[in-house]
Amino acid sequence: MMVGCLRKALVLQVRFTLSASSTRQSLRFLLHHLYPFSSISTSGKSQSFTVSYLIDSCGLSHKDALSASKFFCFETPDKPNSVLAFFDSHCFSKSQISKIVKSLPRLLASDPDKTLLPKLQFFYSKGASRPDVTKIVVSTPGILYRSLENQIIPSFNFFKEFLQSDEMAITVIKRFSRILLFDLHTYVASNINALQEFGVPKSNIAGLLMNRPMAFMVRPNLFRENLEEVKKMGFNPSQMKFVIAIHAIRAMxxxxxxxxxxxxxxxxxxxxxxxxxxxxxxxxxxxxxxxxxxxxxxxxxxxxxxxxxxxxxxxxxxLSLEKRIIPRYSVIQVLLSKGLIKNDTSLVVLFESTEKMFLRKFVNGYKKEAPQLMKLYQEKINLSEKQDSLQEGSGDC
Known part of the structure; x- marks a missing residue:
């Protein structure tokens, strides 16, 4: 009760003592601190503008825009427009930009030239293509908020020194770009040391790092337990299967x-x-x-x-059901129906053989008896490829 009266008195005092030119601005400031959750605070207008902008210009849903506006607001479109224009000029699609903004809306307040561009230029300088950089940023927008000198460059150099190649370092980052956000010495370096102690060749460690970098993102004590477990199963640390087994266990x-x-x-x-x-x-x-x-x-x-x-x-x-097993089985069914092969033909021969060998033995080898085989087989292959293409999105310029 007493607090409420004091607030009213302060507001009245402001109304009568401040000059006309500064009344609105000062009153907003005072009301914001006296009524931080009031709908009449200055955040009301800017939040409303922010929500509309995020929906209309960034493609966010109303729910996502409202959620983002609780942590980040702006009153004019100038700065966010410059950020959107920056992404557009670097070949990010509208859907990719929307995903970035949804994940990290604060980026809209960034200075493109000072904050964003240096990171992209660094990746370009290391041989990453535009699609590569787009993939890295879209999957982990937080990279653009990290320090180039203190985080990104040291992390990149860590991978380059171990893998002896800019290209291989970029491969690791493309596979799991979030790895740049972690303290690599706490996780990756410690786990690499553990693998070396177990007798895993450096080339096999490099293979695991390039293909499954996420396997290294685990507490060192747990990682060592996994190494012991795999060794007890009968895997030889000197063979590539050892690190593949580590990934298999770490993947779930x-x-x-x-x-x-x-x-x-x-x-x-x-x-x-x-x-x-x-x-x-x-x-x-x-x-x-x-x-x-x-x-x-x-x-x-x-x-x-x-x-x-x-x-x-x-x-x-x-083996892929859609890309290999079903297309090849469609050929086998025709050959079985015509009595050209027996039903006990080895699955290894049918499905594990190379494409060239399968075509020679089961398609081209029966051109006279079953001339439709190649067309049937290709139709099944094309159907599988068409389904894959429908699931893929485009992000290139």
Whole structure:
């Protein structure tokens, strides 16, 4: 009650004592501090303008724009316009710009020449293409807010020194650009040292770093536990399979790992068969549960093959249903219907053989008996490629 009276008295005093020219500005300042959550505060207008701008100029939904405006507001479009123009001039699409703004709306208050451009120029100077830089920024807009001298350059140099190449360092950053936001010595350097202590060759460490940099983003004590676990399974640290197995384990939590074990058990695999399959091909555990189920269902229920056969040839699980298995099976069905091949033809020969070998043996080899095979096969391939293209977005100039 007392506080309310004091506020009213202060407001009245301001109204009568301030000059006409400064009354509105001073009153806004006072009301903002007396009524920080009041709808009549100065933030009201700027928030409304910000929300409209984020919707109309940046493509954000009303919900996202409203959420962003609670942490960042502006009253004129000049600065955000210059930021949008900057991204546009560097070949970012509207959808990509929208994604950046949604992720980090404060960038709209940046000075493009002082804050944004130097980072892009640095990546260009290291051999990154425009699409490369676009991919890096869109996936991790926070890079543009980090210090070039204190964060980005030292991190880049770390990868360059280990991999001995600007190009390879860029490859790591493209694969997992968020890695530039972390303290590399706490995570990556410590885990590289652990791999070296276990006897993993530098070339294999480099391969893991370039292809699966996220595998290094784990607490060093947990990473060492994973190394011990993989070694106990029977993997040789000097072989590439060792680091692939590390990635497979690091790519999922314990609960996900156990669920995938259960998926294979549903198809009759024993724990020993699963272990041996993992040793043969570690990435058989990195596929989604849906992928595993769909592929096993195809081979066992559609083709009538024994589940234990797939356990002995885990590479079959890794093959693409849409791009390889279904197109090739469509050819096999025609050959079976004409009695040109037997139903016991090895799955290894049918699906693991190279494209050139498959065409020579099962398509070109039966041109007279089944001239439609090449057309049928190509139709299935084209259908798969068309589905892929529909899922891809464009971001190049």
């Amino acid at each position: 939590g314990k609960s996900t790992w156990e669920r995938k074990i259960d998926v294979y058990k549903r198809w009759g695999w024993s724990e020993e068969e699963i272990r041996l399959a993992f040793i043969k091909l570690p990435r058989c555990m990195t596929h989604s549960e849906d992928k595993i189920m769909a592929t096993m269902d195809f081979f066992v229920n559609k083709m009538g093959r024994e589940s234990s056969l797939i356990a002995r040839r885990p590479l079959l699980i890794s």
